[in-house]
Amino acid sequence: MDSMALQTFTSPVVLFFLLGLLAAFARSDLAIPEALAKGMSLYLMAAIGLKGGVAVSKSGFDATVAAALGAGIAAGFLIPIVAFWLLRGFGRLDRINAGAVAAHYGSISVVTFVTAVEILEFQGNPAGGYMVAVMATMESPAILAGLLLARGFGGQDGQGLKSMLHEVFFNSSVVLLLGAFAIGLLGGEAGFADVSPFFEAGFKGVLCLFLLDMGLIAARRIMDSRAVTWRLATIAIILPLVNGFAGVALGTFVGLDAGSSAALGVLCASASYIAAPAAMRLALPEADPGIYLTMSLSITFPFNVLVNIGLISAFASMIAPGAGVLP
Template identity: 30%
Template sequence: MQELNNRSANRATAGRRRWWKAACLAIVLTTVGQCVFWTTGAATAQEGEATAVSQVILGQALVKEAKAAPVSKSKSSDELKTRPIGTKVFKTIVEVEDPSAVKAGDLVDVSLVTIGGDHAHVEKILKKVVVHSVEPARGEQPEPAKPAEEGAGEAEDAVAEHGEPELYPTLVVGLQLDSSKLEKIRTADHQGALRLTPFIDHSNDGIVQSIVHNFVSNLFQPLLLFFFMGFAIPLLHVPFEFPKALYQSLTIYLLVAIGWHGGELMAALATSELAVAGGLAVVGFIVNAFIGVAATWILRTTTPMRRIDAVTVGSYYGSDSAGTFVTCLGILATLGILADSYMPVMLAVMEIPGCLVGLFLISRLRRQGMDPSGNMPGEPGYHDSVGKDSLDDDSSDPYAHDDSQKLVPKSVGAAAAAGAHEDGGILSPKILHEVFLNPGLFMLFGGLIVGFISGRQALVDPHVVEGPNNFFVMMFKGALCLFLLEMGITACRRLQDLKSAGIGFIVFGLLAPNLFALIGIVALHGYSMALGHHFHLGTYALMAVLCGAASYIAVPAVQRIAIPEASPTLPLAASLGLTFTWNVTLGIPIYIELAKFVTESLPVT
């Protein structure tokens, strides 16, 4: 009787705690909702007044001219509707070699020109930027520079009146830029002169030539050089260990930065664009779930792996890789290829299917008689004396069998399977918490929410996001370089785990990502054709790496809790040693060319 009373008291206490937690959560959600509503309402109320001016940002060189001739508010909406959502026009004075060759709609590269010593230093900072508008500088039509022998007298007069002549003619040019590029070009505009050169398009080359060009152009970029630098550390036996605390800090920073930037850009999207993003999230979830099942089937039919290990590796490929995603973002920024702003949401959503597919397939294996060491009937080392009753018997000794089999204790997942009838499902609250609220997912979603709310506020007061952008946007590539240094070290060390995996497993780790990436590209293009909505080329590339990459953060955490019977080394050896290395070197250029081929072969009408 006393025991029943205690149980009743405990249940009552637990009930009060649940109600208290629910009340606190409701208060937090209500407060956040009010903030979003307030900022959205304020932005909407001022949209008619602010749209004309806030979309055009003047460079440092035009500040004085802007005071004399302010931007007209009557000009705005219709003229700027042709710009992609999420971009702004940066208007400043730039140098051009041939002013007559620059016109609205052209693609150009932007370089920063600074004077050092006796010569000018030219550094290319942006590629493939769209020219929005072109105007003559100082109210005069610029003329191409004349040869020295024809205009020597005029040049001497100009030197006498104005000092040294300009190396290039100047124009007032408006450039279409997203937030990250906008911050970069504004900083460069303070440091020196901006110079435009025509963008050279290699898309008309053959697919092999384009892949080679992209690979060569990326090979000596800092991102890959840092990866190769880390890869060489174990090979050369350098006594260096990357600080674990620094790696964790970099991971947190990159996830929050991706979320922040994506949320900030999403704040400027129309409702129709957000609806497209929601549909794409559903498509991505289904595609990655299919990839998880397909990878498991391929491994079971082409390799001698245990069924539990095939399922575990398949679940890794049914998820995605934050490291590959951020590397692709860096490469796209280097190549000047645009991507839709809601792709960080896809990173968060497409991380979940692999976890769920793995847990579902593992639960089936347990019901079919898997022993505590993960062996199935018919597999070497299987102990047929282990049955369902032994799982339910708390007094059974999981180590009572031969020590050579290296048996492990019963896992949380096994306990969940055994208690399915009691709890009403195969997933325990602990596993569900790890799947949907793992640290990586929380940091990414948290950054998205904070960035979205701040972005809505920035529609009224742009200064709200200036400080965070300096940290999350300007420093992103530097942090990514250090992150790739650690990834190179880990990838090289994981290659040693492949010695006993077999040639089939190695071939899978190198070729399967290309198949899965193509599936992602085709699925995205099918969604694009169904809606009649055009996606940026960078969106196709990011979708490809989300489908073609394998997890090394989220799924290992779930495996540690729910599937400890599986090999902890084989999945990471494939995802890091093989697939990650392939994706960041050759994979991403190949995916870009595949996306070009698919979109050009089947244009969206």
């Protein structure tokens, strides 16, 4: 486990994220232009979707893939319920804000997943390509569950519900991930060969720069925010910790290998700060973004990248079949 933790902290993507945190806390003027950051985000989602589709085209759709999808969808529905109960009780949030935050913690962070995939490959324990499809399917159930917890079935008029559902199912993350996954699935390894120089060679470098930007944003939001209490900050650490280990256990139970179980654990541990905030702005405009964004982006995201991915990977290597053996 010590070797795995050391590998996590010596991964360049984690070190670039740490550099961003330190630069922001030191009040450096280092910044990534917003247009460039958005372009890098699109590149990363397209690359991970393509590679996932190619991997599934090689392995085929079987019972393992179906089990992983079922586990991901179930987790997407169940995690917001647990989060909502904790946020209402220990966190002392009102129903609307508790539902909004719960949706974020049931949903997923694409960047956390991509970072984890890179670290797992760095450790020699890669996740199955089909986990990209699992990631894409977890987003919508969580947002719907959070909305229902916050307002119930009667909380939206027809037009508002239509707009919210459109945002949930057709937001940029879901469309690009599933679209790129389908392209990789249809094109296969031969089709991917034509574009692999672009999507393979630059992937790690772009991810490092993107994590640098995320470190800057997370640290600056922490310094500026006053909306999150110590109770909510505690929840923002406890939820990803418990959800991550539960996700690994669930993956192991349904028969996933160690790398894929770790990836499922990371998905369960992550919290959305792109798709879920966009959906909540439409569906729950009265919810406080200062709460759900600070918790997901400024507390949970750094905790996952710096600490929890390593813990989840180590736990998966202990209990899941086919675990990689570290030096």
